[in-house]
Amino acid sequence: MLTLWFAPGASSMAPHIALHEVGVPFDARPMSFHKKDNRAPEFLALNPEGKVPTLSIDGRIMTEVAGILFYLARRFPEAGLLPVNDPEAEAQVVSWMSFIAATVHPARRVGEQRLREVFGFAEAKLAGRDWAAGAYSIADIHLFRLFWRWMDSGGPAPGSFPGISAHYERMMARPAVRRVLEIEAGIGYELPG
């Protein structure tokens, strides 16, 4: 059984989307940062960092967006979220997710100028392609959540990131993305990072 602890609008949105892409049943556990659900002893016993996403796989805990996305893509290959039999393409997906987790995500806390700089790197890496690693993958889900977060808080000047903006629109057209946005907005966004 898969259980996902998530907070609406937080980083956990990416694995939440992947679970909907895969289409398997899972136990969804919404958390409220305002109510400090992530600081409750029962949750800290699962994840001492007190962060979402946190996934339980038959009771075994997994944390970190990139790790959870990779697990879901590998466990449910029929969803087509990771290239198969192509080590270089698969490594490109991992490379994108490392870049997103280590460079793009922390930029929010630094400020708007750094955010523009790192999305400039992402724009250049995308290089006019529809999807980050050629075909749709978990890297696109990861990238989308960070850009969605920026868009939700005002976003960049119109036209400044044409490639990423087109990618965002492509993502917004996916049923799994629309469904998760609907579910999370219905609970109420809490947007820490």
Ligand SMILES: N[C@@H](CCC(=O)N[C@@H](CS)C(=O)NCC(=O)O)C(=O)O
């Ligand atoms: N490196 C982690 C970052 C996860 C993260 O920053 N989660 C934030 C929400 S976006 C969180 O749970 N913050 C609550 C806290 O730190 O108290 C990942 O990629 O999963």
